Amino acid sequence: MKKFAAALTLVSLLASAVAPVRAELSLARADYVDRVQAIWTGQIIAVLVVIQFEHKTASVIPIENLPMKWQGKPVTVAPVDDDWYYEMAAVRAFEKHGIGLTVEQLGQQWLENRCGSWGSSEQARLNLAKGIKAPDCGHPRYNKLWFTLGPQFSSDLYGALAPGLPNIAGRLAREFGHINGFAEGTDGAVFTAAMISLGFTTQDPQAVIRQAVTILHPSSPYRQSIEQVITLADAGKSFEEIVTAVEDRWHAEYPATNNAVSNGGLTAAGLWFGRGDFWTTMNLIARAADFSDADCNGANAASVIGAMHGMKALPAALVAQFHDRIVGQGMGSVKEFTPPVDESISELARRTAAIGAKILAAEHATVTGERFLIPAQTVATQPAERFVLADLTRYWNPDWILDRAGFGGAGGGMAGIRGITHLEGDILATYPRDEVRACLLRRTAKLGAKPRLTFEAGSEPGRAWELTVYADNTVLLKDVISSNSSERTWRSLDVDLKAFAGRDVTLRLYQRVFVPNRTAGNALWRNVRLE
Secondary structure, X not given: OHHHHHHHHHHHHHHHHOOOOOOOEEEEHHHHHHHHHHHHHHHHHHHHHHHHHOOOOOOOOOOOOOOOEEOOEEOOOXXXXXXXHHHHHHHHHHHHHOOOOOHHHHHHHHHHHOOOOOHHHHHHHHHHHOOOOOOHHHOOOOOOOOOEOHHHHOOHHHHHOOOOOHHHHHHHHHHHHOOOOOOHHHHHHHHHHHHHHHHOOOOOHHHHHHHHHHHOOOOOHHHHHHHHHHHHHHOOOOHHHHHHHHHHHHHOOOOOOOEHHHHHHHHXXXXXXXXXXXXXXXXXXXXXXXXXXHHHHHHHHHHHHHHHHHHHHOOHHHHHHOOOEEEEOOEOOEOOOOXXXXXXXXXXXXXXXXXXXXXXXXXXXXXXXXXXXXXXXXXXXXXXXXXXXHHHHHHHOOOOEEEOEOOOOOOOOOOOOOOOOEEEOOEEEEOEOOOOOOEEEEXXXXXXXXXXXXXXEEEOOOOEEEEEEEEOOEEEEEEEEEOOOOOOEEEEEEEXXXXXXXXXXXXXXXXXXXXXXXOEOOEEEEEEEEO
16 A cells, blocks of 8 residues: 555656646635535535435436425535535544545544445445454455445545645545545546546536546546547537446446446536536436436536536525535434534635645645645546456455456445345355356366365355356256345355366356346355365
């Protein structure tokens, strides 16, 4: 992690030496505070007007949501939601530790404030409570939802803290995004923070998207999703054609409705065709796709609009409903915040801008009167951060190779979706990427005189899968592993390999999920031993 952070710092420094594509940014302090307040306020309004479509069918009629309601009641103050609560905790952490804040210190702030209500953020909170510190609490080794958009919707703050400095915004988003995600998850955070940072320099969302995407390595699936939007838009395709193409390509790969990659593409498309107008952008995102994380997408898009235009871009009647307050006692699985939230939005904006001013000074911005002069910065591509599901066996049992595992969707956005490949302590849970070709564990080894393969195979409650064990092309075991109870069911299996003694043999353990009259689910594997 230290080497990675050092590499990002080097990238940032190198970017400053590259010939800039724009002039030095002159930003009045009052304008900066106004835009930061619009970033906070825009997120909140966007969630409230779009949340009715979160993980549900998309809108087919225009929305305005005047006046706003929250949980069926008229809004008189801004509620607390994960889209901005984790950023509020980060502000507290910066105020406590300074701009040299570490991700481990942010993790401690999460514990103190009880951050982590849903998705990868909930997994992070549970990990932190077990003593798994940041950034490990967001890594695929411990966080099964690392590829979802928790880091993305937590990243607006980092763009706000680095106006006109996209590489700094991206560095902050990468480092602190590791608290609740990795790779695809943190790629979304980096892209979003870079867009917001660039929003301070231009009012053209298409230019922002074109520049911001280059901060991600070309190998990133997230970058490829955004580039798909750009390529199709340049070819003259309509908004509907583009979001359909994005979903067809990426949602099948990442079935969780809160996955970062396809939702990132939907957000970019909404911004691209919304052209900086709040209601146009919100309506596009609301109708973008069935079963997406529409409210989070709207919040990220609104933050970009806020950075570009400030408070004047937001509907004044909806802003007035908040009476400049954010108030909340708890959220989701967290019933009581520590402490409960009751804060001024405008004061939160001023506190954020005060931290940003310190970061700007550290990055050689100058202050003339009440105006910041911010050096130009060309977007520099970050090093690749990649993780594939096959890498999980490094932490589980490196003697075995995992093939054709799928991201699945269990625990990500909607309940009841198929299983999800992940690690849980010494248990490897798998689900096929391709349900026809199946998922398998394989190993080639020279067997001893009395060889045996022993392992435990389990099933989730109410789920089933079919196990087949091969030695070369010979089927040695075929059975259904299922659970009819409210708890996981385990089977201890012992496969005699004496017919292959002394030979080089390829062992294959297949998980198939087409089990008649049963609901498919994860295969659970532990204590796999070859004797």
